Amino acid sequence: MSKVQTAEQKAKMKPAEYIALEEQYNAKNYKPLDVVLERGEGVWVWDVEGNKYMDFLAAYSALNQGHCHPRLVRALTEQASKLALTSRAFRNDQLPLFAKELCELLGYEMMLPMNTGAEAVETAVKAARKWGYTVKGVPDDQAEIITCEGNFHGRTTTIVSFSSDEQYKDGFGPLTPGFVIIPYGDADALEAAITPNTVAFLVEPVQGEAGVVVPPDGYLARVRELCGEHNVLFIADEIQSGLGRTGYMLAAEHDGVRADVVTLGKALAGGMYPVSAVVSSREVLGVFDPGDHGSTFGGNPLACAVAREALKVIVDEKLCERTAELGTRTMERLQTIDSPYVDFVRGRGLWFGIVLKDDAGGARSFCEKLMAEGVLAKETHENVIRLAPPLVITEDELGWALDKVEGVLTR
Numbered sequence: 001m002s003k004v005q006t007a008e009q010k011a012k013m014k015p016a017e018y019i020a021l022e023e024q025y026n027a028k029n030y031k032p033l034d035v036v037l038e039r040g041e042g043v044w045v046w047d048v049e050g051n052k053y054m055d056f057l058a059a060y061s062a063l064n065q066g067h068c069h070p071r072l073v074r075a076l077t078e079q080a081s082k083l084a085l086t087s088r089a090f091r092n093d094q095l096p097l098f099a100k101e102l103c104e105l106l107g108y109e110m111m112l113p114m115n116t117g118a119e120a121v122e123t124a125v126k127a128a129r130k131w132g133y134t135v136k137g138v139p140d141d142q143a144e145i146i147t148c149e150g151n152f153h154g155r156t157t158t159i160v161s162f163s164s165d166e167q168y169k170d171g172f173g174p175l176t177p178g179f180v181i182i183p184y185g186d187a188d189a190l191e192a193a194i195t196p197n198t199v200a201f202l203v204e205p206v207q208g209e210a211g212v213v214v215p216p217d218g219y220l221a222r223v224r225e226l227c228g229e230h231n232v233l234f235i236a237d238e239i240q241s242g243l244g245r246t247g248y249m250l251a252a253e254h255d256g257v258r259a260d261v262v263t264l265g266k267a268l269a270g271g272m273y274p275v276s277a278v279v280s281s282r283e284v285l286g287v288f289d290p291g292d293h294g295s296t297f298g299g300n301p302l303a304c305a306v307a308r309e310a311l312k313v314i315v316d317e318k319l320c321e322r323t324a325e326l327g328t329r330t331m332e333r334l335q336t337i338d339s340p341y342v343d344f345v346r347g348r349g350l351w352f353g354i355v356l357k358d359d360a361g362g363a364r365s366f367c368e369k370l371m372a373e374g375v376l377a378k379e380t381h382e383n384v385i386r387l388a389p390p391l392v393i394t395e396d397e398l399g400w401a402l403d404k405v406e407g408v409l410t411r
């Protein structure tokens, strides 16, 4: 008989042993905090030694609905035991309903399902280019897409081609041409950059990876106007900012505007499964003919069933309204923290960047101190602590975590 390890025996592995295995066998394309998690529920996670932490990162907003939401676990397991994958060679009974529900919820005509956020952005780039050639009349291979400094849209070869972070590009050339980079939050720079060959402006309504950078009020409204005047598609990458994080279903609503094309991912399936999508008009997504684009797993019934439920959870649990309210109070509280290390705090909804002073010793050391106190957050760049708890967090839970944050910032 082969030797089968029981769950208990496996659990006897020490954190350091898991970490050593990962270091040996897994490429080092991340630098995680050294906490080895094995279980999650709502805002809480437990490591392999049974220590409990509050997740104050929420997988970069993929976990807006919290860890292992019971409704999502049920949707996943029920659908998994019925039908998981058909490929798009055949139809399934979940995709049409997911498409309808997503479009109706957000007020768009059509969607195209993919798996990861980067694939949704790639899809938007392809749609914008083909729209440029077939609808706008841009000469072949001349399409330009304008993007912003400090952007994060994913890690594919084309997407890193328009990153302004040298590390993302260094060693991965030759890069994809056809992108122009302008300063973020500067509508005049957009106006100056538009040419007759511009097909789209791709922008995050709030820049997440850049450190929760909030643009000036009215910026997106001006972007909306300029894109309309010049027949340029306004593409909002709402993969991190959308689905409740800022207190709105879509963060662009803060400026009262609708983008022409929206990319979604992360919380679209509540962290239970990788699901992404592009939503837009028939004019834009109608440019795709069979064979132009696709994905074996995109639109699979398991993904669609989970995503349908994940969207309903956001609505039923009023996550946008709760987030707007808790977010305002949290910002007030964070602003009152009198810390020698903090330069300033920015954010929207339940999404904050605590920007540290240059001599504060870096954000990572504060994240390590927070971890020791039972709060898991992650630095972004050198000097920003990002806070983004699951949106199902209660007021008491939030208060508990903010006490810890205040503690490490004032000690």
Ligand SMILES: *Cc1c(COP(=O)(O)O)cnc(C)c1O
Binding pocket: 060, 115, 116, 117, 118, 119, 121, 152, 153, 154, 155, 204, 208, 209, 237, 238, 239, 240, 241, 265, 266
């Ligand atoms: C995370 C993120 C992506 C990429 O999503 P992946 O699922 O990691 O490919 C794209 N755009 C934004 C704004 C993101 O935050």
